[in-house]
Amino acid sequence: xxxxxxxxxxxxxxxxxxxxxxxxxxxxxxxxxxxxxxxxxxxxxxxxxxxxxxxxxxxxxxxxxxxxxxxxxxxxxxxxxxxxxxxxxxxxxxxxxxxxxxxxxxxxxxxxxxxxxxxxxxxxxxxxxxxxxxxxxxxxxxxxxxxxxxxxxxxxxxxxxxxxxxxxxxxxxxxxxxxxxxxxxxxxxxxxxxxxxxxxxxxxxxxxxxxxxxxxxxxxxxxxxxxxxxxxxxxxxxxxxxxxxxxxxxxxxxxxxxxxxxxxxxxxxxxxxxxxxxxxxxxxxxxxxxxxxxxxxxxxxxxxxxxxxxxxxxxxxxxxxxxxxxxxxxxxxxxxxxxxxxxxxxxxxxxxxxxxxxxxxxxxxxxxxxxxxxxxxxxxx
Amino acid sequence: xxxxxxxxxxxxxxxxxxxxxxxxxxxxxxxxxxxxxxxxxxxxxxxxxxxxxxxxxxxxxxxxxxxxxxxxxxxxxxxxxxxxxxxxxxxxxxxxxxxxxxxxxxxxxxxxxxxxxxxxxxxxxxxxxxxxxxxxxxxxxxxxxxxxxxxxxxxxxxxxxxxxxxxxxxxxxxxxxxxxxxxxxxxxxxxxxxxxxxxxxxxxxxxxxxxxxxxxxxxxxxxxxxxxxxxxxxxxxxxxxxxxxxxxxxxxxxxxxxxxxxxxxxxxxxxxxxxxxxxxxxxxxxxxxxxxxxxxxxxxxxxxxxxxxxxxxxxxxxxxxxxxxxxxxxxxxxxxxxxxxxxxxxxxxxxxxxxxxxxxxxxxxxxxxxxxxxxxxxxxxxxxxxxxxxxxxxxxxxxxxx
Numbered sequence: 001x002x003x004x005x006x007x008x009x010x011x012x013x014x015x016x017x018x019x020x021x022x023x024x025x026x027x028x029x030x031x032x033x034x035x036x037x038x039x040x041x042x043x044x045x046x047x048x049x050x051x052x053x054x055x056x057x058x059x060x061x062x063x064x065x066x067x068x069x070x071x072x073x074x075x076x077x078x079x080x081x082x083x084x085x086x087x088x089x090x091x092x093x094x095x096x097x098x099x100x101x102x103x104x105x106x107x108x109x110x111x112x113x114x115x116x117x118x119x120x121x122x123x124x125x126x127x128x129x130x131x132x133x134x135x136x137x138x139x140x141x142x143x144x145x146x147x148x149x150x151x152x153x154x155x156x157x158x159x160x161x162x163x164x165x166x167x168x169x170x171x172x173x174x175x176x177x178x179x180x181x182x183x184x185x186x187x188x189x190x191x192x193x194x195x196x197x198x199x200x201x202x203x204x205x206x207x208x209x210x211x212x213x214x215x216x217x218x219x220x221x222x223x224x225x226x227x228x229x230x231x232x233x234x235x236x237x238x239x240x241x242x243x244x245x246x247x248x249x250x251x252x253x254x255x256x257x258x259x260x261x262x263x264x265x266x267x268x269x270x271x272x273x274x275x276x277x278x279x280x281x282x283x284x285x286x287x288x289x290x291x292x293x294x295x296x297x298x299x300x301x302x303x304x305x306x307x308x309x310x311x312x313x314x315x316x317x318x319x320x321x322x323x324x325x326x327x328x329x330x331x332x333x334x335x336x337x338x339x340x341x342x343x344x345x346x347x348x349x350x351x352x353x354x355x356x357x358x359x360x361x362x363x364x365x366x367x368x369x370x371x372x373x374x375x376x377x378x379x380x381x
Numbered sequence: 382x383x384x385x386x387x388x389x390x391x392x393x394x395x396x397x398x399x400x401x402x403x404x405x406x407x408x409x410x411x412x413x414x415x416x417x418x419x420x421x422x423x424x425x426x427x428x429x430x431x432x433x434x435x436x437x438x439x440x441x442x443x444x445x446x447x448x449x450x451x452x453x454x455x456x457x458x459x460x461x462x463x464x465x466x467x468x469x470x471x472x473x474x475x476x477x478x479x480x481x482x483x484x485x486x487x488x489x490x491x492x493x494x495x496x497x498x499x500x501x502x503x504x505x506x507x508x509x510x511x512x513x514x515x516x517x518x519x520x521x522x523x524x525x526x527x528x529x530x531x532x533x534x535x536x537x538x539x540x541x542x543x544x545x546x547x548x549x550x551x552x553x554x555x556x557x558x559x560x561x562x563x564x565x566x567x568x569x570x571x572x573x574x575x576x577x578x579x580x581x582x583x584x585x586x587x588x589x590x591x592x593x594x595x596x597x598x599x600x601x602x603x604x605x606x607x608x609x610x611x612x613x614x615x616x617x618x619x620x621x622x623x624x625x626x627x628x629x630x631x632x633x634x635x636x637x638x639x640x641x642x643x644x645x646x647x648x649x650x651x652x653x654x655x656x657x658x659x660x661x662x663x664x665x666x667x668x669x670x671x672x673x674x675x676x677x678x679x680x681x682x683x684x685x686x687x688x689x690x691x692x693x694x695x696x697x698x699x700x701x702x703x704x705x706x707x708x709x710x711x712x713x714x715x716x717x718x719x720x721x722x723x724x725x726x727x728x729x730x731x732x733x734x735x736x737x738x739x740x741x742x743x744x745x746x747x748x749x750x751x752x753x754x755x756x757x758x759x760x761x762x763x764x765x766x767x768x769x770x771x772x773x774x775x776x777x778x779x780x781x782x783x
Contacts, residue, residue: 037665038681076454267667269684276664285455285660289649290415290680290693292640299674305665306416306681309650310674319665 008122008140009056009085009209010049011111013104014042014068016127016203019173020162020255023374024354028067031059031128033253034337034355036266036275037305037318040071041253042128043283046078046087049124051279052136056085056120060107062092077282088114103225108216115213123212125205125227131251131262133278134204139244143206146183148242150211150232153204154178155246156197162254164193176201176228178243185241188233201228202246249274260352260372263318263335267301288321297325305338312342326361333369337377351375383498384463386519386576388432389490390423391483392507393440398628401755401773402729406445409437409507411632412712412730414639414649415678415693417658418449419626422512423505424456424465425656430515434463434497437507438486440479443469455659468493482597488586494579502582504575504599510635510647511572511623512654518617522576527615529581529607531555532574534623544570545600547616555614558604569616572623575599581612622646633727633751636693636710640676661696661713671702687717695730704734707743712756721760725768729756735764735778742768 014031024033031042042059049057057080061068068089074080075087090111104125108115115123122143124136134153143151163175178199179187192198205227207215215231224230232241249271251262265271288307293299298313307322312329319325320337326344335352342348343361350367354377359365363381367373375381396408403411409420420437427435435458439446446467453465468490470479480486487494487504494502501522503515513532522530533547548557548567559566585603589595595602607614622645626632638645649656663682668674673688683694686702695713700706703719714731717723721734726741734740738760741752750768754760759775766772767783776782 039664266664269667272664272667280662281664282662287455287655287657287660289656290678291666292650293674293677293679296673296675299668300672301670302668303665304668304679314668 007120008054008124009118009120010054010124012045012059012126012128014059014128015062017129017173021259023256025064027377029064032068032071034320035131037303037320039281039283041131043281044131045126045128047281048134049136050078054136055080055082058088058090058111060090071284077284104227105216105219105224109220112213112216115209120209123207123209127203129253130202132248133275135278139206142244146242149239150241151206151244153202153244153246154199155202155250157200158197159200160252160254160258162258166191174226180243183242185236185243188228190229199243266303286321384434386432386501386503387494387497387499388427388435388503388505389487390435390437390505390507391486392420392437392446393480393486394508395441400771401753404755404773405442407439407442410446410449412695414636415695416680417656420507421656421658422510423507426513426515428456428458429654432515433460435465436468436490436493437465438468440470449659456657483599484586484589484603485597488590491583499579502577502579506573508627509625513619513621519576521617525615528578528613530576530615530617532572532619533569533616534572534619536568536570538568541565541568547571549616553616555616558608560600629727629751629753630749633710640678663696669702726752728754731757734760735762737762738764740766
């Protein structure tokens with residue numbers, strides 16, 4: 001499948017579920033949240049697409065996208081700087097007083113002309129709050145085998161705590177569970193509160209490009225907002241909408257706690273192997289030197305990127321690029337983002353520091369396993 | 382438009398004194414310092430010095446080097462006009478020639494240089510570890526109104542006879558060149574880095590090629606010819622860190638010196654003068670529950686379960702729980718299994734050292750031997766590799782080699 005690179009294009013929504021992790025998206029959006037010591041969430045979607053030979057990728061940004069633009073550049077690290085297809089970043093269309101879109105329908109409507117001009121037969125649509133090394137080829141193969149009009153990828157898992165906590169009044173962040181009969185979807189439930197494993201949508205969709213265009217044109221004319229709730233759910237009888245069960249490793253970011261826990265899961269070799277087995281994950285290159293251990297620091301159970309200098313103790317931590325842990329410092333159960341300096345004899349426990357934070361020598365910061373303390377970017381304490 | 386200066390990197394060195402390490406790759410492609418290859422140093426120096434046109438002259442085992450350099454993007458040398466170009470010997474209408482000597486290698490690529498109409502050409506060596514601003518060197522060359530300049534290092538007088546020496550006057554004008562003399566008249570050793578005015582380089586290389594007696598070498602033939610003609614030749618004194626890593630022991634030493642930037646003078650941790658390299662693309666390294674790491678450098682993709690002491694690990698190295706690595710350089714993708722012990726060694730890429738094998742020994746009685754294991758070798762469980770060993774082929778379980 002997908003021998004021909006023209007076969008499928010992809011559309012990524014980098015802002016989905018931004019509201020669930022307010023502190024992390026203060027100066028960025030969901031897709032550019034750092035993960036697993038040197039990546040940003042969108043690296044996983046982009047790399048998996050590229051590894052599946054899909055190289056026409058549009059990223060429809062909505063707000064706070066400067067950090068993402070900086071990260072993506074011309075798409076070179078993902079081999080997406082190309083003449084045909086490549087990376088296409090679509091900022092909001094801010095003309096004639098049109099307001100920034102709410103749901104996917106408006107967003108997709110804004111790129112209809114672009115979609116009409118493309119050659120690919122299929123379109124993948126994806127969010128970027130799920131870290132996984134997704135096999136798009138396998139999903140397309142199943143889509144064709146089923147003769148489906150639309151395929152939705154799902155994972156059989158309990159509804160995450162972050163989703164369960166969503167306020168009913170908050171209408172912008174929706175999640176979907178699927179009732180299946182065989183592979184065919186019989187019902188799409190919105191913001192279900194059922195306990196136990198559910199067929200929870202990963203919000204990865206596959207649809208023929210022409211069908212997508214016609215559906216969006218109709219829905220936009222009707223004033224519909226949500227692709228799933230307003231387009232798919234009412235047409236389950238007339239369209240063949242199928243589910244594709246993904247069984248690979250996933251890390252779904254639904255709140256700050258799941259962000260913390262999913263990072264920490266990378267410390268288990270079996271999880272790391274599972275996530276990185278399916279092909280390389282690419283990201284921007286910083287040309288940091290290797291990490292240097294000075295003296296005999298106590299380091300246990302940690303994931304550490306390049307460019308760090310470790311003089312103090314590090315336990316159960318994820319350290320991003322360019323972090324400095326000073327002599328006599330103790331960093332436990334922490335996520336320390338890029339270029340943070342932890343001064344000598346400082347003590348950190350259950351703390352997430354955003355990038356370029358400075359912790360003065362001797363400072364003591366403690367959060368809790370159920371409520372990690374968050375230090376915003378550039379803050380000096 | 383012409384370029385002010387074009388760099389030519391001599392990267393054809395076979396590196397036969399690196400034995401097992403250069404079996405399948407040219408010396409400039411030998412991995413160094415955790416995530417670099419030796420050639421990253423001259424390439425990064427060029428870019429950091431504002432030189433954007435570089436020819437890399439390859440000859441011996443060029444495949445790894447060619448692939449590594451590629452379009453030059455990691456060094457920001459993928460340019461529309463200029464950039465990095467790999468220049469192997471090629472077939473000409475008059476027949477093909479291997480590069481006969483360093484001067485001949487440049488001679489065969491004079492047409493490449495002509496394309497850029499340079500004012501100056503800097504000749505660099507692809508097998509030295511050095512962070513050097515070539516721009517300072519060029520400024521010196523211009524200030525002296527020189528036709529040829531050579532970078533030199535002051536070396537201790539007692540070691541001077543091991544080097545090619547520049548004898549100079551008070552103004553640092555070169556008056557004589559001594560190649561490894563018994564009685565040195567100078568302690569200014571040539572670093573093999575030269576700046577030529579383009580017209581001088583063109584003229585002397587062409588004349589040298591016409592001389593059938595010549596060995597077509599810069600040191601043996603071109604420098605003496607320049608001296609004979611009284612050309613304006615100057616020595617440029619360089620005092621930073623510089624190391625020719627032509628032997629196993631110097632390669633090991635230079636790696637160890639990186640672990641001690643405060644004293645050795647080679648500081649890879651300085652952002653002002655970055656060394657660029659092609660990236661492994663692996664996730665950050667992980668450190669297990671029972672690991673112990675001291676005074677070491679570890680890079681992406683490594684998995685440390687055991688003990689790592691005073692060592693440099695390249696990308697994707699695994700040190701299983703219960704294994705130990707001490708005073709060693711371990712290159713990319715190598716796996717050191719439980720209970721194995723590696724001491725005072727250089728282990729090349731993708732080696733497997735099985736359970737309870739021992740490689741090398743910590744030096745006793747002042748001996749400084751370094752055990753070396755070539756790329757792709759499998760050292761069987763319980764095997765013992767002596768401190769002087771050079772291993773190129775698999776070693777069976779329980780065997781010992783010294």
